Amino acid sequence: MMESSVTQQSNNSVTKSNVLIEANYKLTVTEQKVILYLVSQINKDDDDFKMYSLPIQHFYELLGYRGSPKYSEMREITKNLMRKILEIKEGKKLKQMSWISYVEYDEHSGRVSLSFDPRLKPYLLQLKKEFTTYRLKNVMELKSSYSIRIYEILKRWQFMNEIEIPLDELRKMVGATDKYLEYHNFKKRVLAPAEKEIAEKTDLSFKYKEVKRGRKVVAIRFFIRERRVDGKGNMLEIPYGKDSSDTLYSQFLSRLEKHHQSISQKGFAKIALLAQKVFGEGWFDELTKIADDILAREDIREPLAFLTYVLNEKVKRVEKGIDHNEVSVEKIRKAVRREQLPDWFEEYQKQFLQGIEKSTISEDEDFERKRAELEARLQKYRD
Template sequence: MNKNYLVTKSNYFIMNSSYDLSLEEQKLILTLASMVQPEDEEFKPYDFKISDFMELLGVDTKTKYTEIPKITKELMKKVFEIQEGKKLIQTAWLSSAIYEKGTGMVTLKFSPDLKPYMLKLNNMFTQYKLANILNMKSKYSPRIYEFLKCNEFKKQEYIEIDIIDLRKLLQAESIYPKYNDFKRYIIQRAQKELKKLSDIKFEFEEIKTGRKVTSIRFYIKSNIKVKDETSITKLDTEAPERLDYSYKYIKEIKNIISNHKITSLEAQKIYDSARGDLKQIHKVYKYFKNKKSDNFVGTMISMVKPGVFQEPKANIPTDDFNNYSQRQYDFNDLEKGLLEWQNSEE
C-alpha cells in the first residue's frame, strides 16, 4: 500500500454513480481501488495491513483494530446506484470483508458489478495518484476532485453543472439547503483543499436565473505547486502503461516511434506539442528517426509543432543526414533552446 498507487475509474462511473460515503469509507474504497492492477481480468481479494491503512490515513488510535471492522461493516450495508442507459443498477461496494484474528490483516474484495467501471479500461477513464485525496478532511472534496479531474482532459474553458445535478452527484440534496451555506461548506472548502493537496485547482463562477444561483461554472487549472508530488506523469516508472485522457494516443505514439525507447511522459509531451495531430508526428518521425542526437525527444517536441516542419520536395538536392533538402537547423542551439523551454514549462 502506497500513496503513489493509482486510482482508476471510468468517467461514466464518476459522472453517473450516486453515493453517500463517510470520508473514512471513501478513503478505504479509493485505497482498495489503487490496489487493482491494469491487467487484472477479475477483482482479486486484496490484503490490507490494518496498521498500514490507518497510518496512511494519518490516524493514530489504540482502537484501530476495532475501527476498521466497523467501517467495512457499515460500508457493506450501503447500496448505491449507477444509471446505465435504461438500467438502474443497485449494488454494494464490497462483496466480502474477511478478518483473521491475530494477524492484523483484512482481506477485501470489490463487488463484481463494478468490473465494467474499474477493470480493462481502454479509453474514457480517469486516473490519479491516491496521494491527491488522502489528506482531505471534507467528505465532499474527493467527489468534487474526481468530477473535475474527469473533465480536465476536455480542455474547455469551463465545465458548467446545474446546482441540482451537483447536489445529486454529491448526495447532498438536503445538506445545507441554503445555497450560501452549500457554497461555503462544500464548494469553497473543496476549493481550498484541492489547491493545497491535489494536482488540480479551480475557480468558479455563479450563474443566476433571476436572483437565484442555478448553476456553477468550474474553471479547472493544473496545480503546479502540488503536481510534482501527485501527478502520475512525474515519474514514468511509477505509472502503468496508461495515463489519464491521452492513454490511447500515447500508446499510438509509442508504436509510431518504435525504434526509440521513450517514456509515457515523453510521448505525452510530443502529443501535446503536436496538438494531437498523429499524422504530423508520423511525418516528422519518418524523416528524423535515424538522426543521432543527445536530445532526440526534444527535437521531436520542437518539430511536431504546427507550422514548424515543412515536408521536403523529392526533386531538391539532398544532404547526408536525411537524404533531402530541408531548412537548415543548428541542432545544438535548438537543443539548448528546448531545454530552456522545458524548464519554463516546469
C-alpha cells in the first residue's frame, strides 16, 4: 500500500506536556514543523520512543520544497536541528536538552528516520495530566515560527479564555530574546502577524492588551476565542461557552455564596491555575470537590485561604514527582494541632489571598516567596 502523504496525515494530533509547551527554545518554522510532525506520529500508548520514519520525498514536502529531494539541503536542516537546545524550567531546576538525537538517511529505500532525545520521554509519552492536544493541520499552514509558538501557548490556555504573560517570558517562549528588542518592533514583527495568521488558518483567534508599568509594556494579556466551521462551511468565532472561564467562575462563586464567601475573578484565575497544575484536564471537578469539603467544615474559619494552602502543597509535590494525594484537607487540618487553626495562620493566609487578588499572573516569584514564608512559619508552629 502506498504511504499516506504529509498532507493526508495532517489530521493527526500533536500532544505535548504543558511544561514542553512553555519551554524556551528557538526553531525555524521548518524545524518546528519537522518536530511537530514527529510528535504527531507518537501513539498515546507508546511507552518508549521509536525511530520515526517517512519517505524522503514526503519529508522534502514537509520542509516546504517542491521537486526532487536535494539531500544536501535536507542534511543541513537536520544537522542544524540536532544542535538546537531547549530549556525546561521545573521548580528550581533548569534542564537543557536537544530535540533530536539521531537521524538516518537511506537513499536505497528512499526513507529518512529520526529519533527524539530520550530525555524528552516525560514530556511526550503516556501523558495523563497537564498536556495540550491539537490537530497538526492547524500549524502546518502557518508561515511564521512565531505564529506556531503563540498558537501552542494559546491552545494550552484556551480553557481559561485569557492569559497574561510577562513580556520577557513571552520573548523566551517564542525564541525572540535577541530580536525586535524595542517593543514596537516586537509588536509589528511578532504579535500583529501572528494575530492575523492564526485567525486566518487555525481553529483559534485572539486579541491582546498591553499591560504597562508606567509607560513600559511589561506583559501581554491574550483573549482567546475558538473558531469552528458551521454546516455551510463558514468559520464562526465561538463566544464563551459552558467550559469558559466566565461560566466556571460563576459556578465556583455560586458555591461560595451559599457559605457566605466570595472571590474575585482574578482570585479565581489564580486558584484555577494551581488546580490545573495538579489535576490537568479534570481540574475544575477536582477543585470543586476540595472546595466543597472545606466549605462544609465549621472548624475552618477562612476556607479560601485554606483551599489556597492545600493546592500549593499539592503543587509542590507534583513538581517533585511525589503523589499529591499525600496532601488532603483532613491531614492538613490535623497537622496544625487538632481541630482549630491558629489565629496567626488564618490572618496570614487572609493577607496571602488578598495579595493574590491584587497581583497578576506575572508575579510568580513574589507568589512563591510568600508561599515559602508561610510554610516556614507553619513548620515553626508544628515544631
